[in-house]
Amino acid sequence: MEKFKKIKSNAIPLPMVNIDTDMIIPKQFLKTIKRTGLGKSLFYELRYDENDKKISNFVLNQDQYKDSQILITGKNFGCGSSREHAPWSIADYGIKCIVASSYADIFYNNCFKNGILPIILPEDQVQQLLQAAEESLNFEVDLENQKISYILNNEAKSLKFDIDPAKKACLIEGIDDIGLTLNKVSHISDFENKQKSMNPWLYSRKLT
Amino acid sequence: MSNPKTLYDKIWNDHVVTNNDDGTSVIYIDRHLVHEVTSPQAFEGLKIAGRSVRQPQFTLATADHNIPTTDRDKGIADPESKLQVETLEKNCADHGITYLSMNDNRQGIVHIIGPEQGFTQPGMTIVCGDSHTSTHGAFGALAWGIGTSEVEHVLATQTLIQTKAKNMRIDIQGDLPIGVTAKDIVLKIIQTIGTAGGTGYVIEYTGNVIKALSMEGRMTVCNMSIEAGARAGLISPDEKTAEYIKGRPLAPSDDYYEKAVQYWMSLASDKDAQYDKTISINAKDIIPQVTWGTSPEDVVSIDGSVPNPHDENDTEKKKSMIRALEYMGLEPNTQMKDIKVDKVFIGSCTNGRIEDLRAVSKIANGKKVAGHVNAIIVPGSGLVKEQAEKEGLDKIFIESGFEWRDPGCSMCLAMNADKLQPQERCASTSNRNFEGRQGRGGRTHLMSPAMAAAAAINGKLSDCRDF
Numbered sequence A: 001m002e003k004f005k006k007i008k009s010n011a012i013p014l015p016m017v018n019i020d021t022d023m024i025i026p027k028q029f030l031k032t033i034k035r036t037g038l039g040k041s042l043f044y045e046l047r048y049d050e051n052d053k054k055i056s057n058f059v060l061n062q063d064q065y066k067d068s069q070i071l072i073t074g075k076n077f078g079c080g081s082s083r084e085h086a087p088w089s090i091a092d093y094g095i096k097c098i099v100a101s102s103y104a105d106i107f108y109n110n111c112f113k114n115g116i117l118p119i120i121l122p123e124d125q126v127q128q129l130l131q132a133a134e135e136s137l138n139f140e141v142d143l144e145n146q147k148i149s150y151i152l153n154n155e156a157k158s159l160k161f162d163i164d165p166a167k168k169a170c171l172i173e174g175i176d177d178i179g180l181t182l183n184k185v186s187h188i189s190d191f192e193n194k195q196k197s198m199n200p201w202l203y204s205r206k207l208t
Numbered sequence B: 001m002s003n004p005k006t007l008y009d010k011i012w013n014d015h016v017v018t019n020n021d022d023g024t025s026v027i028y029i030d031r032h033l034v035h036e037v038t039s040p041q042a043f044e045g046l047k048i049a050g051r052s053v054r055q056p057q058f059t060l061a062t063a064d065h066n067i068p069t070t071d072r073d074k075g076i077a078d079p080e081s082k083l084q085v086e087t088l089e090k091n092c093a094d095h096g097i098t099y100l101s102m103n104d105n106r107q108g109i110v111h112i113i114g115p116e117q118g119f120t121q122p123g124m125t126i127v128c129g130d131s132h133t134s135t136h137g138a139f140g141a142l143a144w145g146i147g148t149s150e151v152e153h154v155l156a157t158q159t160l161i162q163t164k165a166k167n168m169r170i171d172i173q174g175d176l177p178i179g180v181t182a183k184d185i186v187l188k189i190i191q192t193i194g195t196a197g198g199t200g201y202v203i204e205y206t207g208n209v210i211k212a213l214s215m216e217g218r219m220t221v222c223n224m225s226i227e228a229g230a231r232a233g234l235i236s237p238d239e240k241t242a243e244y245i246k247g248r249p250l251a252p253s254d255d256y257y258e259k260a261v262q263y264w265m266s267l268a269s270d271k272d273a274q275y276d277k278t279i280s281i282n283a284k285d286i287i288p289q290v291t292w293g294t295s296p297e298d299v300v301s302i303d304g305s306v307p308n309p310h311d312e313n314d315t316e317k318k319k320s321m322i323r324a325l326e327y328m329g330l331e332p333n334t335q336m337k338d339i340k341v342d343k344v345f346i347g348s349c350t351n352g353r354i355e356d357l358r359a360v361s362k363i364a365n366g367k368k369v370a371g372h373v374n375a376i377i378v379p380g381s382g383l384v385k386e387q388a389e390k391e392g393l394d395k396i397f398i399e400s401g402f403e404w405r406d407p408g409c410s411m412c413l414a415m416n417a418d419k420l421q422p423q424e425r426c427a428s429t430s431n432r433n434f435e436g437r438q439g440r441g442g443r444t445h446l447m448s449p450a451m452a453a454a455a456a457i458n459g460k461l462s463d464c465r466d467f
C-alpha cells in the first residue's frame, strides 16, 4: 500500500446525507474482477444521465474540482452494502481523504485498507468546511499533525481531528494488514490446537 | 464468580488469538462464506503476494448474486457475470475450497445455504464479503460482513483484526398481534432506532417474542441488523437452535453432538450481564409494516399514510424526505393502501426460506395475481425450492399467476436480468429500498412475504390481515 502523504488540493463539497455504497458505485460496476478502473464510474448515477452524458451541475463534473483529492460530505457516508468497490472507486478516482461527521462501520474500516483517510469532525465543523470548499481552492490535510487547513478570504484557518493511532500509523507507513498478522502465525496455530481439543466438532466435517 | 458476560462477550473471548497493543485483537474466524462478487480481488491479492489459503475446509463458496433465475441449462448470458462465476470456480478448485455450483441442488444465497448445510453453528465466528452475514446471528453465531481486503485476510490467516464493538440489547416483549411477522418486527426496530442507530454496536435481540420466533423468523430479524447500522445481530441459542442443526450435513457428528450442545447452551448472556444500551419495544404496538421512502428506516404501518415533509422540523431530514418522495413518485398523505404496484418480488436472504413461501401460498391459494402485476418468487436455495415443490406450493404459485424461479439473489439487487424498469414500483420482501437498488429508477417498498403476496393479489399495497 502506498504511504499516506500530506495532501494539498481543493475539496469537493457534497452536502448530501446517508450516501450509500450503491450511490458511490452502482452495482452494474461490481462485475469486475479487478480492483482498478472504477474511478470513472464513481457516483455514476449522480454524475451521468441516462445517455451516459455528464450532468454538468454535479460537483465532480465542475472544472474547479476536477483533480480534488478531498471529499467533504454529509453524515452516515458509505452506508448500505459492504462492497469494497466503494473505497476502490474513490481511491481510483484520486480521492485520498473524506470528511464527514459519521460513516457506516464497514466502509470506515475499508477506507484504511485502501489508503484513504476518513476524517470525523463534529457536524458544525463539517458545515464550515462545506462552505469553505465552495469558495476556497486551497486545502491541506496533514495526517501527521492531525490537522486540516484552508485559506478563506485570505485568512488561514485550521481544524484539528482525532484518529486512532494504530490506524494512523498504518496509513502513514503503508502497511499491509496480512503481513502484520502472518508475523503472529504461531499464535494462530496455538489457538487452533487449543480450540481443536476444546471444541473438536469444529474440526470434524467437510462438505464435499 | 467472574464478571457476568453477554453472549457477545463470550463468543469474543473464545476467539481471541492475541490482543494487540493498540487495543485491537486478532480474532479467529471459524467459518467463511464466499461468493462471486466480493472474492475475485481477494484471490488476486493472494496470488500476487504468493500466499495460500490457511483453512480451505472452513470455507464454503457458491455463486448467487450474478446468476440467472431462469433457463439455467443455457448458462450465463452476460459475459461479465459469466467471467466472475468462472473465476470463483477456478479459485475454489485451485485452493481446495468446496464450491456449490449453479447446477448443484444445494446452491443458493450464501446466507440461506450456510444454515441449511449446518455450516452455521452457535458460538462460531462467521464472516462473508457480504453485509447480510448478520443473518447467521440467529444461531447465536457472531457473524458479520467484511470487505474484500478482509476476505483476503481471512483466506490467508483464518483471522481478522477487530476492535470489540459496544453491545446493545433490543428487548421485545408482549403479545405479537395476529398476522404480524419477523419482518414487521425488524422494520419496526429500524424505524425505532434509525439506520445509524446500531452503528458501533452488536445487537442482541431478547424477549419472549424473539424466543417464540422460528429459526427462519430469527434469521429475518438478524438479517436486517445491518440496516439498523449494527455490525452484527445475535440471538441466544436454545433448544430450537439445536433442533434445527441436528442431522444437517455439517452438524457435529454423533460423537461430539452432546458436547457441542452443552457448549452452545452455555453461551447465553449471564443474568446480570451489562449492555451499553437497552431498547425495549412492546410487541402489541407492531402491525404489518411497509416502507414509503428510500431508506429502510422510512417505515409506516400499512394503515398509515405517506408522511408529509412539512411536518418535519429537522431541515436536513425534510430535504431528504422531499428527495425520497420525488424519487418514489409519491404525494404526501397518500394512504399506503392506495399505492399501486407493478411488480412483486418474493425472495432474498431476508425472506427466501420455506416458511416465507408457505406464508405466501396461504395468501395466494385460490386467488389470482392482479392483471397489471408481474410477480416473481425466487426461492433462497435449491433445497428450499425442492421442499416447496414437495409441499405443492409451486402449483399454488403458478396457478395464481406468480413466476416460479431458480434460486439466487435475483431482484434483491438486480445484478442479473431480474430488475425494475425506471419508475416501476415493487412490493419486495428484500432488505434495501435504496435508490436504484432493484434497477435504475425503480421504486421499492419493503414488507413481509404475506404483505407482498397480498399486494400481488390486490395490485396495490394491502393489509395481509384482510385475507
Ligand code: SF4
Pocket: B064, B065, B109, B110, B111, B130, B132, B348, B349, B350, B408, B409, B412, B413, B430, B431
Ligand atoms: S439476497 Fe440480497 S441481501 Fe441477500 S446476499 Fe443476495 S443480494 Fe445480498
